[in-house]
Amino acid sequence: MRSASRPRGLWVEVDPGFHVGNDRRQFLGSITGTPREGFRAFGPQSDFLGRFDDLDEAKAAVAAAASSAVAAPEVEPQLS
Numbered sequence: 001m002r003s004a005s006r007p008r009g010l011w012v013e014v015d016p017g018f019h020v021g022n023d024r025r026q027f028l029g030s031i032t033g034t035p036r037e038g039f040r041a042f043g044p045q046s047d048f049l050g051r052f053d054d055l056d057e058a059k060a061a062v063a064a065a066a067s068s069a070v071a072a073p074e075v076e077p078q079l080s
Contacts (some may be wrong), residue, residue: 005026008023008056008060008063008067009021009022009023009028009059009063009066010023017033017034018031018033019031019032019055019059020034021062021063023061023066026044026066027044027066028044028062028063028066029041029042029043029044029049029062029065029066030042030046030061030062031055031058031062033051033058034056035053038051038053039051039052039053039054039057039058040052040054040058041054041058041059041061041062041065042062043062043065043066044065044066045078047065049061049062049065071075
């Protein structure tokens with residue numbers, strides 16, 4: 001039997017069909033939808049990450065996107 005990995009962070013359904021996630025360091029993102037219609041995942045800047053059939057898959061995509069954003073922060077150009 002294969003065990004499913006638990007998505008990173010704390011996830012709360014704040015309204016029916018609207019989930020938000022965060023961890024101790026940052027807002028991870030949000031997910032909207034239901035099992036019947038599918039789940040749409042959004043990153044911490046509300047960027048669309050994809051549509052998923054499974055809520056845990058959507059959570060994992062949001063957590064992965066947030067992790068990559070932390071690992072490679074956006075660098076602002078310097079003015080000369």
